[in-house]
Amino acid sequence: MLSVVPRPVRVRVPAKINLHLGVGDLRDDGYHQLETVFQAVSLSDEVTVAPADRRSITVIGDNANAVPTDHTNLAWTAIDALAAMTGHRGEVAVEITKGIPVAGGMAGGSADAAAVLVGLTRLWRSDIDRDDLSSVAAGIGSDVPFSLRGGTALGTGRGEHLVGVLSRGSFHWVIAVAGGGLSTPEVYRELDHLRAGSATGEHRAGPPDELLQALAAGDARRLAPALCNDLQPAALSLMPTLRRTLRAGTEAGALAGIVSGSGPTCAFLCDDADHAVDVAAELAGAGVCRSVRIASGPVPGARVVPDETIGDDR
Numbered sequence: 001m002l003s004v005v006p007r008p009v010r011v012r013v014p015a016k017i018n019l020h021l022g023v024g025d026l027r028d029d030g031y032h033q034l035e036t037v038f039q040a041v042s043l044s045d046e047v048t049v050a051p052a053d054r055r056s057i058t059v060i061g062d063n064a065n066a067v068p069t070d071h072t073n074l075a076w077t078a079i080d081a082l083a084a085m086t087g088h089r090g091e092v093a094v095e096i097t098k099g100i101p102v103a104g105g106m107a108g109g110s111a112d113a114a115a116v117l118v119g120l121t122r123l124w125r126s127d128i129d130r131d132d133l134s135s136v137a138a139g140i141g142s143d144v145p146f147s148l149r150g151g152t153a154l155g156t157g158r159g160e161h162l163v164g165v166l167s168r169g170s171f172h173w174v175i176a177v178a179g180g181g182l183s184t185p186e187v188y189r190e191l192d193h194l195r196a197g198s199a200t201g202e203h204r205a206g207p208p209d210e211l212l213q214a215l216a217a218g219d220a221r222r223l224a225p226a227l228c229n230d231l232q233p234a235a236l237s238l239m240p241t242l243r244r245t246l247r248a249g250t251e252a253g254a255l256a257g258i259v260s261g262s263g264p265t266c267a268f269l270c271d272d273a274d275h276a277v278d279v280a281a282e283l284a285g286a287g288v289c290r291s292v293r294i295a296s297g298p299v300p301g302a303r304v305v306p307d308e309t310i311g312d313d314r
């Protein structure tokens with residue numbers, strides 16, 4: 001009987017910005033207790049999974065040479081996790097097209113892990129439900145459940161416990177991609193170091209009440225002053241040039257700017273799409289970052305791209 005080889009499955013998965021990132025105490029398990037508001041934005045990776053005789057990962061696109069193609073790629077971890085649950089052997093060819101800044105604080109690796117979970121669920125015709133998939137995601141990394149979910153959500157725990165949040169309309173961002181990367185664990189360690197050394201009791205973000213109201217109102221000018229990130233001082237301590245980037249963004253007319261997650265990418269909130277184009281043009285000429293992108297959110301999480309667009313050379 002002729003066996004039908006399943007067609008490759010392509011998944012598009014967004015980057016994230018932490019609009020609010022409150023970092024609590026270091027827990028016994030080595031993670032920090034978080035209260036964060038994630039928003040998925042329209043910078044994305046595309047991940048294709050296809051049946052193969054042996055496992056392989058290839059990476060193309062922006063800064064692809066900085067991404068590993070062995071077992072240290074989070075996509076590999078995701079294959080192992082789902083194969084363990086479903087009994088598959090995990091011989092899969094994965095192709096990743098990067099559009100999310102690498103090591104930028106926008107959950108680039110987490111996004112690819114989420115995309116692999118979604119793609120393999122389709123490829124292997126697995127009937128795993130969303131909650132179980134989210135649990136598998138949480139086991140891969142703290143940002144992976146949000147990369148699955150997308151939209152706008154309040155994250156607690158390590159960031160893996162998510163509750164949807166109302167965000168009206170779209171918010172428009174200019175993204176300043178830095179020349180280098182920052183190691184997430186190193187930024188958290190630096191925060192603990194700064195907190196240990198501060199006599200005055202360092203600033204910690206309060207509850208995101210004003211931010212949640214600004215999101216529900218769809219009001220960018222109200223959202224701007226409510227943006228906050230407890231990891232920002234640590235990212236600035238490890239990469240002081242980010243101060244110039246943040247200053248250049250607001251001088252270019254942005255409503256506000258923050259380091260995205262553990263950084264070093266900086267996200268600048270604008271009034272609307274046209275304003276974002278103006279700010280991006282001005283920032284691109286300021287010589288304070290490797291490249292400048294425009295994005296908007298919220299957008300959905302990891303989702304299969306219909307067949308007819310595979311091979312589309314857009």
Ligand SMILES: C[C@](O)(CO)[C@H](O)COP(=O)(O)OP(=O)(O)OC[C@H]1O[C@@H](n2ccc(N)nc2=O)[C@H](O)[C@@H]1O
Binds near residue numbers: 140144
């Ligand atoms: C900075 C954020 O991107 C904000 O959303 C996330 O907290 C980081 O999420 P992530 O990269 O998926 O992090 P994981 O891969 O789960 O953990 C990597 C390392 O970051 C640190 N980490 C991560 C999450 C957390 N709540 N507290 C931590 O201290 C720990 O040292 C951990 O070993």
Ligand SMILES: Nc1ncnc2c1ncn2[C@@H]1O[C@H](COP(=O)(O)OP(=O)(O)OP(=O)(O)O)[C@@H](O)[C@H]1O
Binds near residue numbers: 068106108
């Ligand atoms: N699929 C992947 N894409 C990008 N980086 C990956 C991937 N898999 C593993 N890595 C490694 O993870 C490191 C962190 O990259 P990543 O893009 O996940 O950082 P990040 O966006 O700051 O993550 P987060 O915001 O979740 O902390 C990179 O330096 C790279 O070596």
